Amino acid sequence: MEDSKPWGVYVHIPFCTKKCDYCDFVSFSMDETAQQQYLDALCNEIDLYKMKYADVVFDTLYIGGGTPSSINPELIKRLTQKLYSSLHFADYTEITLEVNPSTFTRDKFLEYVKCGINRMSVGVQSIDSSLLAKIGRKQSLDDVKNTLQLFEQSKFQNTCADVMIGLPGQSKQSVIDTVEFLIKNDVKHISVYTLQVEKHTKLYDNLRKHKYKPMSDERMVSYYDTVAKILLKAGYIRYELSNFARPGFESNHNRKYWDETEYLGLGVAAHSFIDGYRYSNTRRMDRYIDLLRQHKSPIEQREYISDQEHRTERIMLSLRTDDGLDLEKFKKDFDEDLLKTKSNEIDMLLKNNKIEIEDGFLRITQDNFSVSNAIIAELL
DSSP states (O other), rough: TTTTEEEEEEEEEOOOOOOTTOOOOBBOOOOHHHHHHHHHHHHHHHHHTTTTTTTTTEEEEEEEOOOOGSSSSHHHHHHHHHHHHHSSSEEEEEEEEOOOOOOOOHHHHHHHHHTOEEEEEEEEEOSSSHHHTTTTTTOOOHHHHHHHHHHHHTTTOOEEEEEEOOOOTOOOHHHHHHHHHHHHTOOOOOEEEOOOOTTHHHHHHHTTSSSOOOOOHHHHHHHHHHHHHHHHHHOOOOEETEEOOOTTTHHHHHHHTTOOOEEEETTTTTTTEEEEEEEOOOHHHHHHHHHHHOOOOOEEEEEEHHHHHEEEEEHHTTTTTTTTHHHHHHHHHHHHHHHHHHHHHHHHHHHTEEEETTTEEEEEEGGGGGGGGHHHHHOO
């Protein structure tokens, strides 16, 4: 780790108007009293760190959820003011807020901009409202159009959107329509995810009751490859496995997760990565609030990343990106020349055009990102 490298901050806002059927994130229904209590706790947690990390420079702030746009914007104002007054943020800090089109308004937008928000991530998933209804997501195409029109009218440039592949009943054309709609509306950053059925979700229960049949891996890969080709042709850069951006609009915060930069997580269930340790806060809202009322740390788990785990993560995370794996730095950090220890595997992957090596970096070729897991497994 380089001590001088700026850190990132993630803040979890765990409130939603309604939990989507596929969601396993820690989130809770709307309650104004609970929101106020939660903001009190967040401010107390920030106080725990303002002296400890007084010398640290932060250059990204990501406020996610949950649905941050569902709570009173005054709470976002209070949160950002507390952060700015307690931690040292660089002048060029990237400040992202997640918003849901169904809870987004012009008044909220103006308040967010006043708070210093300079990047907004819109949870689109699909422009087909009937598909979204099947997963319990209350959102219409008009909601999405109004949100993107607001950005355009305000000349707010740094916009991003999520697209999901694998929704119940989803066709390839539906995915194409969503991506082309976002391109047409000049969304600068598009993240494309495949639906994962997690335990303790309504979708998982429906799967067990045979009320839902998941899309096959083959179809998902086919859809994904089609989307990637459309975005690359439209001039987007695939700078990470699931993320495409116009040049200059890549997510600086997300890059920190992939290049092992340290970051501080605040809020219930938030994770941090600091000095070779991974920390996680309690997932229980009542415990989180109670601990911080007493000005006690809400950290529930602390895990040291061993050398072997670090090696594995370096390969896995680096090969998700367009930069790839820095072979010389890998050799220096792990006392291992990967070109020698994995020579047979690398030779075969090169022969089959699965990977390329250029300027000391080993990377997966663009056409093979969809089978990246299998390629990475060869090199572990």
